[in-house]
Amino acid sequence: MRLNILDMTKEFGNHRVLDSVSLYLEDVRSLVLIGPSGGGKTTFLRILAGLEPITSGEIMVNDHRLSCSEEKLLEYRKHIGMVYQAYNLFPHLSALENIILPLTRVHGMTKRDAEDHARSLLKRFHLEEHAAKRPVALSGGQQQRIAICRAVAIKPEFLLLDEPTSALDPEYTSEVLDLIRELHEEGMDLILVTHEMGFAHSAADYVLFISDGGISAQGSPAEIFEQSENHRVSRFLDKVLKYTK
Amino acid sequence: MSEKNSLQALFLRPKNWQMDSVKKENVWILSVNVLLVGILLSALMWFGFSRLQYVFMWEHVWYYRINMINGFLMTIVISISSLGLSVLLGIFFGLAQRSRIHMLRIFSRIYIEAIRGTPLLVQILIFFYVIANALGLNNRYVAGILIMSIFSGAYLAEIIRAGVESIGSTQIETARAIGLTKRQTYRFVVFPQVITRVLPPLAGQFASLIKDSSLLSIIAIKEFTLAAREVNANTFSTLESYIPLAIGYLLLTLPISYLTGRLERRYRYET
Numbered sequence A: 001m002r003l004n005i006l007d008m009t010k011e012f013g014n015h016r017v018l019d020s021v022s023l024y025l026e027d028v029r030s031l032v033l034i035g036p037s038g039g040g041k042t043t044f045l046r047i048l049a050g051l052e053p054i055t056s057g058e059i060m061v062n063d064h065r066l067s068c069s070e071e072k073l074l075e076y077r078k079h080i081g082m083v084y085q086a087y088n089l090f091p092h093l094s095a096l097e098n099i100i101l102p103l104t105r106v107h108g109m110t111k112r113d114a115e116d117h118a119r120s121l122l123k124r125f126h127l128e129e130h131a132a133k134r135p136v137a138l139s140g141g142q143q144q145r146i147a148i149c150r151a152v153a154i155k156p157e158f159l160l161l162d163e164p165t166s167a168l169d170p171e172y173t174s175e176v177l178d179l180i181r182e183l184h185e186e187g188m189d190l191i192l193v194t195h196e197m198g199f200a201h202s203a204a205d206y207v208l209f210i211s212d213g214g215i216s217a218q219g220s221p222a223e224i225f226e227q228s229e230n231h232r233v234s235r236f237l238d239k240v241l242k243y244t245k
Numbered sequence B: 001m002s003e004k005n006s007l008q009a010l011f012l013r014p015k016n017w018q019m020d021s022v023k024k025e026n027v028w029i030l031s032v033n034v035l036l037v038g039i040l041l042s043a044l045m046w047f048g049f050s051r052l053q054y055v056f057m058w059e060h061v062w063y064y065r066i067n068m069i070n071g072f073l074m075t076i077v078i079s080i081s082s083l084g085l086s087v088l089l090g091i092f093f094g095l096a097q098r099s100r101i102h103m104l105r106i107f108s109r110i111y112i113e114a115i116r117g118t119p120l121l122v123q124i125l126i127f128f129y130v131i132a133n134a135l136g137l138n139n140r141y142v143a144g145i146l147i148m149s150i151f152s153g154a155y156l157a158e159i160i161r162a163g164v165e166s167i168g169s170t171q172i173e174t175a176r177a178i179g180l181t182k183r184q185t186y187r188f189v190v191f192p193q194v195i196t197r198v199l200p201p202l203a204g205q206f207a208s209l210i211k212d213s214s215l216l217s218i219i220a221i222k223e224f225t226l227a228a229r230e231v232n233a234n235t236f237s238t239l240e241s242y243i244p245l246a247i248g249y250l251l252l253t254l255p256i257s258y259l260t261g262r263l264e265r266r267y268r269y270e271t
């Protein structure tokens, strides 16, 4: 994917969350965002997802220029997949219906094609036995995996994931990360916010460290995780990794 | 099992009894207790009436039975029509409170607060003698249905607003993220969930509507209560007129409260 961000600023009221951020990246297949909580990672991701108009600046994502009008952003959102921390699935619909809804209502597929497509996706990720279940009947890990299926079912240009495992019981973390890795290996481009540093290290092409209203550090995983001289980064990594060594 | 324990089992539910354990209680135990409560209530009533030294004259009221039945049917007609209309009003004003148009929001707020903050009796009098008159609305039955709809609509608006607000903002955000338009979000995400959530309070509101419509008798609408009052006025048989009245209202409201309970339970298991 290609990202070209120029002087992007985002304010909520008079609270400036991102302050003239610029970034140019080409041929990145998985971009990982790390950083302290409240640093602006979610805001950054929601902007890239077309969910939040920016206050000023310019953004090009692949061939799309992100505009400020909701209609154009709606059109843009049809090309991307987004997965949140939790509660991604609609509780009144079964797993299968959750996947079918955007296919039929947004992407104009017939009910039959959508169902075939959804079933084959569930089957591929060993979730077919859960097709008829409502979210309440599913574990957190299963819910997240189905949410990811729904996001990729539309064949998005890339997948945005905001801490997809943070709200899960630890035992479910690996099944979700495995699925993400599998998708990535099959060619799905990713932008991922995560606190799973091990996964970030191994899966990322490029890492952004977001704090204090901008990108405080960036580089390859090796540069960020092993050789960073930025004291903010090393302090953050020390804290996050304290009990994992 | 000792004698004391079996006595206890007859009158007390076990300590570890839980709402959720769907286990049916022993039918026999239940019927004995129902019977005992029935005997107690009858004794109380018998005592009350014996002090009153009231002589029941059912044949007077029986003579007017057609009036009573017509009144009963009129109450049903008024309640159902008002329910239909008030659901429309409730949906409109419930959603209007979330509108971007300031005047619409303010108007709904005033409507809801004014209706919920004043007695129905006052509303009936003002609407009938002031507003309906000014509008040249002469049919008192239409006026009655309108009043009840406006009254009930204010309560339904609050029920529907709460229902819509109970759909979490994450769901709305998710709907946006997968590319649904605002209209589609309401249609496929919000409404299907709101309907299951508001059904129980809606049923409760219907029961209130049936009882509250009795106040329409003051503007001479021949519904159930007015029928009973007329029978009483003609026969001077107060209890013989009003006891069937109470039973008639119970016949309508008990099935609804049973239905409400079932809907509430079903909803609890669904979430």
Ligand SMILES: Nc1ncnc2c1ncn2[C@@H]1O[C@H](COP(=O)(O)OP(=O)(O)O)[C@@H](O)[C@H]1O
Residues within 6 Å of the ligand: A012, A015, A017, A035, A036, A037, A038, A039, A040, A041, A042, A043, A044
């Ligand atoms: N919708 C919003 N309205 C106002 N402030 C917000 C909103 N979303 C985020 N913020 C603020 O923006 C800052 C960054 O938040 P966020 O992007 O969620 O950080 P992170 O995901 O890195 O924890 C926080 O100070 C947060 O309070």
Ligand SMILES: [Mg+2]
Residues within 6 Å of the ligand: A041, A042, A043
């Ligand atoms: Mg966040």
